[in-house]
Amino acid sequence: MLIFHGGSDVAPEMKNPEALQKHMGKWFAWVEKLRKEGRYEGGEPLEPRGKFVSGPNKIVTDGPFAESKELVGGYFIVNAKDLDDAVALTADYPDFIFNGKVQIRPIQKMEM
Amino acid sequence: MVAVLTRLLGTENLDAAEDIVQDTLLKAMEVWRFRGVPENPPAWLYKVAHNKAIDWVRSAQRKSKLLADEEKVKSSLNLLRSEVVFQEDGIQDSVLLMMFACCHPAIPPESQIALTLKTLGGLSTAEIANAFLTTDDTIAKRIYRAREKIKQENIKLDPPGVFDLSYRLDNVLRVLYLLFNEGYYSNHSDSLIREDLCVEAMRLTYLLIHHKATNLPKVNALIALMCLQSSRLDARTNALGEIVLLEDQDRSKWNQPLIQQGLYFLEKASTGDVLSEYHVEASIASIHAMTDKFEATPWNKLLTLYETLSELNPGPMVSFNRAIVLGHATSAEAGIHELKKITGLHDNYLYQTAIGNFYLMKGAPKEAKLSFEKALLMTKSIHESALIKRKISKLPLIQHFY
Numbered sequence: 212m213l214i215f216h217g218g219s220d221v222a223p224e225m226k227n228p229e230a231l232q233k234h235m236g237k238w239f240a241w242v243e244k245l246r247k248e249g250r251y252e253g254g255e256p257l258e259p260r261g262k263f264v265s266g267p268n269k270i271v272t273d274g275p276f277a278e279s280k281e282l283v284g285g286y287f288i289v290n291a292k293d294l295d296d297a298v299a300l301t302a303d304y305p306d307f308i309f310n311g312k313v314q315i316r317p318i319q320k321m322e323m
Numbered sequence: 324m325v326a327v328l329t330r331l332l333g334t335e336n337l338d339a340a341e342d343i344v345q346d347t348l349l350k351a352m353e354v355w356r357f358r359g360v361p362e363n364p365p366a367w368l369y370k371v372a373h374n375k376a377i378d379w380v381r382s383a384q385r386k387s388k389l390l391a392d393e394e395k396v397k398s399s400l401n402l403l404r405s406e407v408v409f410q411e412d413g414i415q416d417s418v419l420l421m422m423f424a425c426c427h428p429a430i431p432p433e434s435q436i437a438l439t440l441k442t443l444g445g446l447s448t449a450e451i452a453n454a455f456l457t458t459d460d461t462i463a464k465r466i467y468r469a470r471e472k473i474k475q476e477n478i479k480l481d482p483p484g485v486f487d488l489s490y491r492l493d494n495v496l497r498v499l500y501l502l503f504n505e506g507y508y509s510n511h512s513d514s515l516i517r518e519d520l521c522v523e524a525m526r527l528t529y530l531l532i533h534h535k536a537t538n539l540p541k542v543n544a545l546i547a548l549m550c551l552q553s554s555r556l557d558a559r560t561n562a563l564g565e566i567v568l569l570e571d572q573d574r575s576k577w578n579q580p581l582i583q584q585g586l587y588f589l590e591k592a593s594t595g596d597v598l599s600e601y602h603v604e605a606s607i608a609s610i611h612a613m614t615d616k617f618e619a620t621p622w623n624k625l626l627t628l629y630e631t632l633s634e635l636n637p638g639p640m641v642s643f644n645r646a647i648v649l650g651h652a653t654s655a656e657a658g659i660h661e662l663k664k665i666t667g668l669h670d671n672y673l674y675q676t677a678i679g680n681f682y683l684m685k686g687a688p689k690e691a692k693l694s695f696e697k698a699l700l701m702t703k704s705i706h707e708s709a710l711i712k713r714k715i716s717k718l719p720l721i722q723h724f725y
Contacts, residue, residue: 229449232352238355242356242357242360243359251359256353285356
């Protein structure tokens with residue numbers, strides 16, 4: 212699982228519609244490439260709002276906030292042999308230029 | 324898409340329609356980024372816009388912001404539910420209706436063009452400003468004025484047949500013609516932008532051809548003209564983006580399929596009893612298109628056509644072209660004489676260049692140089708001045724000082 216933090220979701224440059232369109236083109240191309248290589252399994256965007264529930268008193272707080280640099284914008288599920296292979300797949304991640312981060316987490320396989 | 328939504332929401336809600344389209348595109352960016360581009364992007368976009376439009380009508384209904392009565396809201400919702408308008412035919416109809424609304428005679432001409440590009444061409448204000456070499460502000464004002472007019476005059480998206488088709492159609496054709504010319508003759512240094520305008524004008528004219536009510540001889544003549552002119556687009560500039568005159572163009576670079584298409588439409592246009600200026604202009608373009616080298620140009624034929632054109636549509640530019648053709652058909656002397664009779668073009672670099680050319684043909688390089696130098700002072704782009712400097716540098720036996 213590739214979890215995308217920050218990047219173009221929070222970059223002020225993306226307020227310009229033409230720049231946004233151009234940048235998103237890179238994303239579309241990346242997904243397309245992964246799909247063609249049989250690596251892309253699925254993915255969803257996350258809305259930039261939510262709630263936290265925490266503690267034994269189940270306290271509800273607001274957040275994460277749309278401005279947060281750590282905001283998760285969305286995720287991909289990809290096929291990878293191992294972590295190194297998954298790292299290699301992020302080579303074309305378009306948001307590095309906006310200081311975006313990719314968290315790579317293997318999904319646990321159940322042996323049944 | 325704006326056209327489709329405006330048809331549903333009413334012209335008074337053109338702003339809302341544009342907002343919905345904007346939202347839809349943003350949504351697409353967000354979702355496609357993680358899910359990839361869907362198999363049928365237009366269908367996806369229409370589906371999302373459709374849902375947003377339903378939401379908008381409902382919330383407008385709640386706020387009773389919609390000035391229209393209950394009936395109208397219901398019919399809007401019904402139309403939305405039926406989804407007919409979102410199918411190919413429905414979309415084309417909507418675009419056509421929108422075109423007639425954008426070119427309504429009550430809207431000032433320069434606003435008509437800006438509004439057409441914005442609403443139907445999907446160009447942003449900045450792109451339109453860039454294409455017309457003017458500021459965002461100017462274009463924004465033009466569009467704003469056009470929208471105000473639509474509200475004031477209560478201009479509706481009426482189907483052809485409800486209003487006087489021939490009168491309104493003339494206006495639509497004129498806007499498309501200007502739009503095409505803006506692309507074809509503009510001094511813009513970016514050739515892509517110019518081509519966009521030409522392509523957009525042609526796309527909209529094709530729509531008129533595909534509609535029974537508007538597939539009339541003069542519409543065919545206009546598309547013929549556009550095809551024939553655009554067949555020369557590639558040959559008109561060299562690798563450096565400089566202008567290449569008709570005389571020097573590599574005619575093998577002319578786009579033959581476009582020429583054939585132009586001739587086909589010109590033939591289809593040759594029915595009925597109305598001879599429009601588009602017919603004459605397309606005929607002129609077809610003569611150039613069918614002549615394989617400049618020296619073989621049948622100038623006498625062109626002269627007759629230009630004479631017809633100046634009766635139909637008199638103006639300095641027509642007289643100017645007529646004079647050039649006359650000069651080639653008879654003598655350089657006569658050309659200069661005709662050119663000098665024209666008023667209103669003395670500040671035009673092409674006009675001075677043409678005089679210079681005839682002096683050169685006549686064997687009077689001194690006078691030619693004078694005219695070229697006058698032209699040089701009037702050019703607006705580097706490509707134009709490069710063209711004239713080339714001319715001057717080719718002048719025989721004259722020493723130049725720059």
